[in-house]
Amino acid sequence: xxxxxxxxxxxxxxxxxxxxxxxxxxxxxxxxxxxxxxxxxxxxxxxxxxxxxxxxxxxxxxxxxxxxxxxxxxxxxxxxxxxxxxxxxxxxxxxxxxxxxxxxxxxxxxxxxxxxxxxxxxxxxxxxxxxxxxxxxxxxxxxxxxxxxx
Numbered sequence: 001x002x003x004x005x006x007x008x009x010x011x012x013x014x015x016x017x018x019x020x021x022x023x024x025x026x027x028x029x030x031x032x033x034x035x036x037x038x039x040x041x042x043x044x045x046x047x048x049x050x051x052x053x054x055x056x057x058x059x060x061x062x063x064x065x066x067x068x069x070x071x072x073x074x075x076x077x078x079x080x081x082x083x084x085x086x087x088x089x090x091x092x093x094x095x096x097x098x099x100x101x102x103x104x105x106x107x108x109x110x111x112x113x114x115x116x117x118x119x120x121x122x123x124x125x126x127x128x129x130x131x132x133x134x135x136x137x138x139x140x141x142x143x144x145x146x147x148x149x150x
Contacts, residue, residue, distance in 0.1 A: 008080045008090035008097065015098025016105070019127040023106065026116040035118060046124050049112035069104040073097060089142070095135030102128030 030036055030047040037044045076097045080090055103126075106113045115124040 002084060004085045004087045004090040005080055007087040008085075008094040011091045011094025012097035012101065015095060015127065015131045016102050019099070019102030019131070020105070022127050023102075023114040023116070027114060030116070041120060044118045044120070045116050046118040048115050048124050049110075050115045050124075051112045066104060066107045069100050069107070073100050073104065076100070092135050092138045092142070095131040095138070099128035099131030099133075099135065102126075102131070 026045060026047050030045055032047050032049070035044040035046040076093055080093055085093070103113045113126065113128075115126050115129070117126060117130070118124045
């Protein structure tokens, strides 16, 4: 296995594990529907469930999001294992894969996703949402940085 692929697998696994551990801690320590303030009125740990996409978008589409997540995960795996890529690029794709698998696992097992990171000016989210969002932003930024100028 090439080093870029190893980076992909390690990053995806690390995100998945971190997502599962943080969701388990929140589920065990914070009663559903309540908040533990972290930084006054700015940040809190709020235990909520989300049946929609990241950040609570489209809550009625839970089944569709599960299928879409599984398609994305398979597509990412096929792409990474068919194409030699740099460790950095595969690490970014690993963020997306780990986040996708984290939320997909929870949708499959529980039918909803546990969200808990609450910046009061933004919808409540979790580690998996963060990893996917950061990965996508880095992919877009990488495209613009590498894009040839005419």
